[in-house]
Amino acid sequence: MQPSWKMLLKQSQLTPLQLLQNLNLPLTLLDELKIANRLFPLRITPGFLSRIEKGNPKDPLLLQVLPLGAEKFNPPGFVEDPLDEQSQNPLPGLLHKYHGRVLLITSGACAINCRYCFRRSFAYAENNPGQQGWDLVLAYIENDPSICEVILSGGDPLTLTDSSLKKLLTGLEKITHVQTLRIHSRIPVVLPERIDGHFGQVFQNTRLSKVMVIHTNHANELDETVFSALDALKNLGFQLLNQSVLLKGINDSTETQVALQRKLFAFGVLPYYLHLLDPVKGAAHFEVSKAEAQTIMSEIVKILPGYLVPKLAREIPGESSKRIIPLQTELQ
């Protein structure tokens, strides 16, 4: 019998030693792993682990989850809450920054912990609304007819149980001005087993338009198990989009980006955003400069069809949308 997704989620808590042994990596790395692990715990699903090349400390999937001593390096400007989100939520669990859309922080948990994540220091405990809190969030949305899209984010919203998702969905469906449900989740990629028959039943008959924005940074993240999950989502009527973060040593080359976008398309997914790293404490070693990013972008537009070119974006606290970065700084 296949293990359930909940079982696989439990198995994603590895110790640094288990990770090194599983991947045949030198045990000399153990000390720095342990130190960084205390800042933000190691977490990796069995599926994602199986796509990492054994014995390769530079594997592009491994580098996304491997705690490193470099996380102690904190140049100025790298802070705990780079997006200043903690001052932008009118209610616990709700962010209302942009017109017509609200973002709900439905769960603090993720199936993997990405070392570059801008929420690695986010205060989830205070921000988790709990059951009564959800009623307040729904009332807030109901009282603002300009809100037509609700984004489930996190953490990862698909760590919620099907019954919690169903409850939330039922509440949103009752609000007539809500038209679109968007889910931001890395789970279809890192824990594709989550997209099972029960999940399908929750979303099958909703009146809402559905968008799933997955998060993939490298073509090696996409295997047949991911293909099946994405196929199931498409059959449920989800529009599939991908966002990535541009990460040094992982996907900061033209070839890697071209391969990623082509493979995503073969899996039925169109690109959405390519984000410049948010300057979160502990992630400075992943930074790719804006100028390097623009160079990569100006190369990929020459190779890929327009519909496979992501928008290079950066989030700037206090602005009314994400900032789209042009290919060249000066227009001719």
Ligand SMILES: *Cc1c(COP(=O)(O)O)cnc(C)c1O
């Ligand atoms: C990114 C984001 C959104 C969605 O923005 P889009 O440009 O529509 O993808 C909404 N709310 C918050 C708080 C966000 O960070």
Ligand code: SF4
């Ligand atoms: S929120 Fe997304 S990027 Fe951050 S740790 Fe979770 S899965 Fe990774």
